[in-house]
Amino acid sequence: MGSYCAQLFDGGILTGTKSIKKNTESKSATFNGDALVAKAGFGGQEALEESLEHQFDAGWSLPLNVLDRLDELDFLHRDLDSIQIGQLLLTKGSITVIDIKMLKSLWRPISLAITSEGKATHANKKDKEQAKKRMELVGSVLDQLPPTVQMFFEAGRNIIWSSLSADQMIINPDDLALKYGGKVDGEWHMLSVLDAKPDQAVFSSLPTFVLEHQFLCGIAEIIENMRKWVGRPGYAYGATPIAIFRALKPANQS
Secondary structure: OHHHHOOOOOOOEEEEEEEEEEEEEEEEEEEEEOOOOEEEEEEEEEEEEEEEEEEEEOOOOHHHHHHHHHHHOOOEEOOOOOOOOOOEEEEEEEEEEEEHHHHHHHHHHHHHHHHOOOOOOOOOHHHHHHHHHHHHHHHHHHHHOOOOEEEEEEEOOEEEEEEEOHHHOOOOHHHHHHHHOOEEEEEEEEEEEEEEOOOOOOOOOOOHHHHOOHHHHHHHHHHHHHHHHHOOOOOOEEEEEEEEEOOOOOOOOO
């Protein structure tokens, strides 16, 4: 609720109000006299002051304020073709989220259910055994992967790969998987730091001492292939998200 309300009020989220009333009263007295005549006078004033104090939590408005300020200072880039590594990117599109932690915990029962489907016959016995081995191989890889959340952000014809921290997500990644599956509905906006561009030459960016060392060169190739298999694909950009959000729109805007 807070992330939506922050888009409605400039000061942030209203957390409380305080009514202040102040009653002031003043009195005066005068006395004038001489030997024959004496005069006395009395006066008074009363005033009531009322004020209403609003208290806001500006924390939820921080991302919007940062976006506005970065845009004013021209720090935001919206074109992936011209942006450089380390610059800020603001883009919109659709997202696909893959929860590795959930896959790790459910892979064995899922693979057992898949490989147990259908009756084993002499004709399909070999295919079933191969399918079982493939599922076991994937499961063994999943067991070694960190329990991260991977995201594929589709911005037009470009794909941006990111690794998300579940602790920093307002929406539980398990809820996303159970509600949407992989692809999350709606148009999303992402502010991020661009970390990597799509692959060009595999070893062009490696240091010279690695290229001249056969063992290190082989290790680098293994890591490169591992990254393509379980991490960022070669065709995708890489980015570190700062904020991922959907814009709140009025009912008369589609």
